[in-house]
Amino acid sequence: MTADEFRKYGRAVVDWVADYWDRVESLPVLSQVRPGQVREQLPDRAPELGEDFHAVLEDMDRIVVPGLTHWQHPGFFAYYPSNASGPAVLAELLTAGLNVQGMMWQTGPACTELEQHVLDWLGGLLGLSDRFLSTGDGGGVIQDTASSAILVALLAALHRASSGQVTREGVASGRFTVYTSVEGHSACEKAARIAGLGAAALRPIDTRADLSMDPDALRAAMKRDVAAGCIPAMVMATIGTTSTGAIDPVHRIGPVCEEFDAWLHVDAAHAGVAAICPELRWVHDGVNDFADSYATNPHKWLLTTFDCDACYVADRDALVGALSVLPEYLRNRASESRAVVDYRDWGVPLGRRFRALKLWSVIRWYGATGLRAHIRHHVALAQQFAEWVSGDCRFELMAPHPLSLVCFRLRGPDEVNRQLLEAINATGRIYLSHTKVRDAFTLRMAIGAISTRDRHVADAWRLICREATRLRTE
Ligand SMILES: *Cc1c(COP(=O)(O)O)cnc(C)c1O
Numbered sequence: 001m002t003a004d005e006f007r008k009y010g011r012a013v014v015d016w017v018a019d020y021w022d023r024v025e026s027l028p029v030l031s032q033v034r035p036g037q038v039r040e041q042l043p044d045r046a047p048e049l050g051e052d053f054h055a056v057l058e059d060m061d062r063i064v065v066p067g068l069t070h071w072q073h074p075g076f077f078a079y080y081p082s083n084a085s086g087p088a089v090l091a092e093l094l095t096a097g098l099n100v101q102g103m104m105w106q107t108g109p110a111c112t113e114l115e116q117h118v119l120d121w122l123g124g125l126l127g128l129s130d131r132f133l134s135t136g137d138g139g140g141v142i143q144d145t146a147s148s149a150i151l152v153a154l155l156a157a158l159h160r161a162s163s164g165q166v167t168r169e170g171v172a173s174g175r176f177t178v179y180t181s182v183e184g185h186s187a188c189e190k191a192a193r194i195a196g197l198g199a200a201a202l203r204p205i206d207t208r209a210d211l212s213m214d215p216d217a218l219r220a221a222m223k224r225d226v227a228a229g230c231i232p233a234m235v236m237a238t239i240g241t242t243s244t245g246a247i248d249p250v251h252r253i254g255p256v257c258e259e260f261d262a263w264l265h266v267d268a269a270h271a272g273v274a275a276i277c278p279e280l281r282w283v284h285d286g287v288n289d290f291a292d293s294y295a296t297n298p299h300k301w302l303l304t305t306f307d308c309d310a311c312y313v314a315d316r317d318a319l320v321g322a323l324s325v326l327p328e329y330l331r332n333r334a335s336e337s338r339a340v341v342d343y344r345d346w347g348v349p350l351g352r353r354f355r356a357l358k359l360w361s362v363i364r365w366y367g368a369t370g371l372r373a374h375i376r377h378h379v380a381l382a383q384q385f386a387e388w389v390s391g392d393c394r395f396e397l398m399a400p401h402p403l404s405l406v407c408f409r410l411r412g413p414d415e416v417n418r419q420l421l422e423a424i425n426a427t428g429r430i431y432l433s434h435t436k437v438r439d440a441f442t443l444r445m446a447i448g449a450i451s452t453r454d455r456h457v458a459d460a461w462r463l464i465c466r467e468a469t470r471l472r473t474e
Helices: 003-026 053-067 086-098 109-126 146-161 165-169 187-194 215-227 250-260 272-276 278-284 316-323 333-337 356-390 414-426 454-473
Strands: 139-143 176-181 202-205 231-238 263-267 293-296 309-313 395-397 405-410 433-437 440-446
Touching (some): 086 356, 109 272, 109 309, 146 187, 146 263, 231 250, 250 263, 272 356, 405 414, 405 433
Parallel strands (some): 231 263
Antiparallel strands (some): 293 309, 405 440, 433 440
C-alpha cells in the first residue's frame, strides 16, 4: 500500500467509523446472528491475489457489523461500559502507524517516558498518593487488562512473601494462600492457577450485608491458615465488584494484611475511575494507606479504547524482582545506568504496545473537567434509574448503587426475571446482563456508554416496564 493509497483508504476508514457511530443507535444492540453464521459468509481459502481495501469495508457492512453486539450503542447496559472516544481512536491510529515496540526505554524512550508521565497524571487525578507515582519507590504501568494486573501483583506478592525464593525455586517452597471475597473477580482464581498455586489456594471470604468483604472473616481465615502452616501471600480487595458494584472496606482490610504481612492488591477495574470526581473519591478509602498495588481500567469507563489497564505499585522492586530476566541480547547502557525504567520487567510480555498515547490523548482532549462531567453524567443517570425502580412496587433494588450500576429484579420467582431479561434483550433496543445476588436472579443496568443520554435511560425504563406488564398479563 503506497502512501497515497493509505491516505485515500485512511480517509474512507475514518468516515466509516464516524458513520458507524452516527448510525449505531439504529442497529440491534445485541447481535441477532446464530452460531456459525459469520463464518458461513467467508470464503474457505485465503485469497490468492490481493484485493482492493474497499472490498474489506464492504464486508465490514455486509458480514462483520451484523455479527456484532454493539458496545457503543446508547442502549448497551450489559456487563460494563467500553468507551470508544474520538481522541482515543485517533491515538490508536498513531500508535499503529508508529508501531513502536516499547519493551525497554532504549527501544522507544518516548514510549516509556510518556507512559510514566501520563500514569502520574492519572494517579494525580485519581488522588493516589506519591507512594504510587514514579517519583517515589513505586510507579504506574499500563497492562492490557485488570486480569494481567492481578497476575503480576500476585507474582510480586509471592516474591515478597518468600523473600525471592518463589522466583528462584517455584511455589513448592511454601504453601501460599490468596484471599478475595466471594464476590471478587474470577481473574483472581485464574491468577492463582497461572502462578502454579492452583485454585485450592484461593480462599473466598464471606461478605457483609452490602456484599462487601467482611474483614473479620478475612482475619479469621488468615489466622486459620497460618496455624495450619500456610503463608498468606495476597489479599485482593475490590472497589466495585463486577456482579453488583460492591466496595470492599480497604481501610479495614489493610490492617489485617499488615498483621499477616500479606500483599494487598486493590482491583478497581470498573469503578476506580470514579475517584476522579472529588465527591466520589471516598471509593478509594484506605488505598493510599494500605494498598501495595492498585489497578483500574480506563478502557471501561474512562473514554479510552480497549485495552488499557492503569496498574500502580508502591514498591516497584518487588515487581521487578519477580519478573526481571536479563539475557545478553537485551543488555544496553541505558538500562545499566539505572536512570531509566524498562517496562518489560513490569508485566508478562516482553513486547509492548505504545498505549500511553491514547490515554494522553484522552486526558488532553477532555481535561479533568471533561472527564469528571462524563463520570457524573452516568452516575446521575443511574441514580435516576434507581429512583424509578424503587418507586415501582413490582420491582426491588438488590444492592447499594452509589455509582453507575443498578441491580434490580421483579419481585417473584427467578424464572419470571429470566423471561423478563430475555424479552428485553430480544427487542434489540437495549441490552442488559444478569447476576445472582444472594442466589436470586438479578438484572444489572450498567450505565456508561459514551452515547447514552437521559432519553435512552428513560426509554430503557419504559421498555422494561412494558415487558414486565406483558409478562404479568400473559
Ligand atoms: C472488568 C473487571 C475485571 C476484569 O477485567 P479485564 O480487564 O477484562 O481483565 C476484573 N475485576 C473487576 C472488578 C472488573 O470490573
